[in-house]
Amino acid sequence: MLLKNPKREKAKIILYFASGYSGYFTLMHKSLKNMRRRFLPGTFDLIVKRSQTGRGLFAGEKISRGSCIIEYIGKPATKKQIKENTGKYLFWTGRGTMIDGNIVSNKARFINHSCAPNCEIDIKKRRVYIFAKLSIKEGEELTYNYGTEYFEEQIEPHGCKCFKCLFE
Ligand SMILES: [Zn+2]
Numbered sequence: 123m124l125l126k127n128p129k130r131e132k133a134k135i136i137l138y139f140a141s142g143y144s145g146y147f148t149l150m151h152k153s154l155k156n157m158r159r160r161f162l163p164g165t166f167d168l169i170v171k172r173s174q175t176g177r178g179l180f181a182g183e184k185i186s187r188g189s190c191i192i193e194y195i196g197k198p199a200t201k202k203q204i205k206e207n208t209g210k211y212l213f214w215t216g217r218g219t220m221i222d223g224n225i226v227s228n229k230a231r232f233i234n235h236s237c238a239p240n241c242e243i244d245i246k247k248r249r250v251y252i253f254a255k256l257s258i259k260e261g262e263e264l265t266y267n268y269g270t271e272y273f274e275e276q277i278e279p280h281g282c283k284c285f286k287c288l289f290e
Pocket residue numbers: 236237238282283284285286287288
């Protein structure tokens with residue numbers, strides 16, 4: 123979740139898909155980008171329960187592709203947190219601004235990383251939103267790609283436990 127530069131990170135993710143998969147994902151990403159985004163979370167039923175890696179956030183109902191699912195809310199990060207940049211729930215929201223999502227009301231903090239995610243992040247006016255990258259079935263776990271930097275530093279050393287890495 124430590125996106126140093128959200129724009130560049132996003133570009134990296136696109137490159138990742140372009141190189142790791144067929145052009146299908148790249149095309150899909152582009153078409154999603156062209157959709158007019160509504161930065162207003164829906165009232166979806168979202169359930170926190172056990173997943174492959176501790177707890178996860180699951181869809182309690184069907185969510186159509188492109189929907190704004192939930193906002194990743196937090197309190198402003200302290201100067202120390204920004205400087206050290208090590209907390210699990212820290213999220214860059216713009217140049218030099220960061221939120222700490224480790225607060226009870228932030229249900230989005232339960233969303234786990236996946237290398238083949240069904241959600242994606244978009245930031246608008248320094249606020250972080252999670253969108254459905256694919257159409258999501260009832261009962262499916264929500265995931266997004268935490269980004270190359272977080273992956274390399276925090277996930278890769280212990281082995282990624284996402285569905286794709288474990289079972290595909
Ligand atoms: Zn993985």
